[in-house]
Amino acid sequence: MRGHYRTGILVLIALAVLTGIEYVIAVSFPSTALLFLVAIMKAALVLYYFMHVTSLWSEEGGH
Amino acid sequence: MSAVAAHADVEAHVAEADYQERTRRNRLGLWLFFVSELFMFGGLLVARFYLWRENGEIVRPELDQNLGLIITSILLLSSYFMNRAEVAIAHNDRTNFLVSLLITAALGTVFLVGVVVFEWGAHLRPWDGVFGAVLFGMTGMHALHVLSGIILILNVWWLGTKGHFSAEEHWGVEACAIYWHYVDLIWIFFYPALYLIGRAVPA
Numbered sequence: 587m588r589g590h591y592r593t594g595i596l597v598l599i600a601l602a603v604l605t606g607i608e609y610v611i612a613v614s615f616p617s618t619a620l621l622f623l624v625a626i627m628k629a630a631l632v633l634y635y636f637m638h639v640t641s642l643w644s645e646e647g648g649h
Numbered sequence: 650m651s652a653v654a655a656h657a658d659v660e661a662h663v664a665e666a667d668y669q670e671r672t673r674r675n676r677l678g679l680w681l682f683f684v685s686e687l688f689m690f691g692g693l694l695v696a697r698f699y700l701w702r703e704n705g706e707i708v709r710p711e712l713d714q715n716l717g718l719i720i721t722s723i724l725l726l727s728s729y730f731m732n733r734a735e736v737a738i739a740h741n742d743r744t745n746f747l748v749s750l751l752i753t754a755a756l757g758t759v760f761l762v763g764v765v766v767f768e769w770g771a772h773l774r775p776w777d778g779v780f781g782a783v784l785f786g787m788t789g790m791h792a793l794h795v796l797s798g799i800i801l802i803l804n805v806w807w808l809g810t811k812g813h814f815s816a817e818e819h820w821g822v823e824a825c826a827i828y829w830h831y832v833d834l835i836w837i838f839f840y841p842a843l844y845l846i847g848r849a850v851p852a
Contacts, residue, residue: 590736598729605721605840609714612845618707621841628837636732636830638823642680 597635604628665817672820679824683831690835693787697842700779707847710773710780717844720763721836727756728833731802735826741816743809750806753829757799764792773852780852787839794832801825 608624611617633639701708734749768788775785805825808814814822 590740591733594729594732594736597732598725601725601728602722605718605725608841608845609718612841616846616848618846621846625838625841629834632728632830632834632837636728637827637834642676 593635597631600631601628604631668818672823675820675824679827686831689790690838693783693790694838694842697783697787700783701847703848703850708850709843709845709847710784710852711849712773712784712844713768713771714844716763716767717840720760720768721840723756723760723763724833724836727753727760728830730756731826731829735819735822738809738814738819738822739816746814746822747806747809750802750809754799754802754806757795757802757829761792761795761799764788764795777852784843787843791832791835791839794835798825798829798832801828 604624604627608621611620611624698707701710730749730753734746734753737743737745737749769785773781773784775781802825805814805822808821
C-alpha cells in the first residue's frame with residue numbers, strides 16, 4: 587500500500603514542478619506552444635496515474 | 650466440498666463477474682460523458698483564443714498571478730488526496746479513506762472560494778466586454794463542476810461512514826475520483842489559457 591501512496595506523491599511532485607515550469611515560461615520567455623506542451627504533459631500524468639485511462643481497454647473490470 | 654458449498658461458490662463467482670462487467674460498462678459510460686463535456690469546455694477554450702486578440706496578437710486581461718498559481722496548486726493537491734482516498738479504500742484503509750475525502754472536499758472548497766470570492770470579486774465583471782464574458786464563462790462553468798464534485802465527494806464520504814464500499818467493490822469511489830480528476834484536468838488547460846498565455850493588457 588505504501589508503494590501506491592508513494593506513486594501519488596511522486597505524481598503530485600511532478601505536477602507541481604511542471605506548474606512551476608509553466609509559470610517560469612510565462613514570465614521569462616512566453617511561448618504559447620511551450621505552455622501547451624507543459625499542459626499536455628500534466629494532463630497525461632493525470633490521465634494515466636489518477637484517472638486510470640488504461641483501465642478502459644484492460645480485460646479486468648476492476649472495482 | 651458439499652453440493653451446497655459448491656453452489657454458493659459458483660454463485661459468488663457469478664456475482665463477482667457480474668459486478669466486474671457492470672463496472673466496465675459504468676466506466677465506459679462515465680468516459681463517454683467526459684467526451685460530451687469536452688465539447689463544451691473545448692468550445693470555451695476556443696472562444697478564449699478567438700476573442701482575446703488585439704490586432705491578431707493573443708492577449709489576456711491583467712489577472713492576479715499569485716491567486717492563479719495558488720488556486721491551481723490547491724486543486725492539484727486536492728487531486729492527490731482524492732487519489733489517496735481511492736488507494737486507501739482499495740486496501741480497506743477506511744480511516745485514511747474518509748480523512749482523505751474530507752481533505753479533498755476542503756481543498757475543493759478553498760479553490761471555489763478563491764475563484765468566486767477573490768477572482769470574481771476583483772475588477773472584472775461578466776458584462777465587461779469579451780474579457781469579462783469569457784473569464785466568467787470559463788471559470789463559472791468550471792466552478793459549477795467543482796461544486797458538483799464537492800457534493801459528490803461529501804456524498805461518498807457520508808456513505809463511507811455508513812460502511813459502504815470495500816476493497817472489492819468501490820466503483821462509487823472510483824467514479825467520484827475520476828470525476829474530480831477530470832475537473833482538475835480541465836483546469837490544467839484553463840489555467841495557462843486564462844493566466845499565462847498572451848500579452849497582459851488592462852481590462
